[in-house]
Amino acid sequence: MSEEPSRQSATETFVAHRNLLFTVAYEMLGSAADAEDVLQETWLRWTTVDLDTVRDRRAYLVRITTRQALTQLRRLGRRKESYVGPWLPEPLLTAPDVAEDVELADSVSMAMLLVLETLTPAERAVFVLRDVFSLEYDEIAEAVGKTPAAVRQIAHRARNHVAARRPRGVTSKAEVLGATEAFQKAVSTGDLQSLFDLLAPDVVFIGDGGGVVQATLVPLRGADVVSQFLAEGLSHLAGFVTMENAYVNGGLAVIIRVDGAVDTIVAMHTENGLITGIYVVRNPEKLSRVEEETAIAR
Missing domain, CATH: 3.10.450.50 (Nuclear Transport Factor 2; Chain: A,)
Structure with a gap:
């Protein structure tokens, strides 16, 4: 897949699942601002993926989002200690x-x-x-x-x-x-x-x-x-x-x-x-x- 169609396809897939990904991140973090940060990092990582190697794009995006949310959740834990x-x-x-x-x-x-x-x-x-x-x-x-x-x-x-x-x-x-x-x-x-x-x-x-x-x-x-x-x-x-x-x-x-x-x-x-x-x-x-x-x- 050439670079431009590939990026367009990646964008369309991300947009199609964005609400789901936000909800996953928000339910894990309880913070919309932090969930948006997770989605931004998910998007950046998603743009580097070779889509030809991805069997289930939804599952792949959920996996990236979850991993980023886990990292953020551990940071949040430290922040909440001083709340x-x-x-x-x-x-x-x-x-x-x-x-x-x-x-x-x-x-x-x-x-x-x-x-x-x-x-x-x-x-x-x-x-x-x-x-x-x-x-x-x-x-x-x-x-x-x-x-x-x-x-x-x-x-x-x-x-x-x-x-x-x-x-x-x-x-x-x-x-x-x-x-x-x-x-x-x-x-x-x-x-x-x-x-x-x-x-x-x-x-x-x-x-x-x-x-x-x-x-x-x-x-x-x-x-x-x-x-x-x-x-x-x-x-x-x-x-x-x-x-x-x-x-x-x-x-x-x-x-x-x-x-x-x-x-x-x-x-x-x-x-x-x-x-x-x-x-x-x-x-x-x-x-x-x-x-x-x-x-x-x-």
């Missing part, structure tokens, strides 16, 4: 139809990405590639540089780890909508009781300010503790902020703006009608991807 306060994934504005793909929406939700954070880099890569993207064990083995037998063991360990920590209750769109409406009502009218009534006894509140803006420095646990914090924190917002519902990470969330600029993202997880998780991202460095939809795919 101020709790770390939350970088929120993405996603298309409403992402929510219709239940498995995809679940895999990029704040709740699931936080569970994935508890895995080792190898476990996270194997879990994402196997349980989210359904790659075969031999494909994953090539991507992570291990034998298929080792990958099966890692997958089993990661699956058990995730199963023990992932949310188990039933979530409906109506319940999530009810939670977001209760939150907005609490902010706009000061009527907090309707929000408090939805808090699960073991609800967890996590705020991420990155040491740049004010946020909780540790996760808050329990309905009484979270209620007290919300009562103190939401009372002064009425009249100073505007709010809108949006699909963030595949689920309904609240975007809070101050003077038109995005100030805070509030995502909530519900189970069996109650709010079990409230995730608040305020770090300005993480708010750039909620002004325009990010395309993700499986």
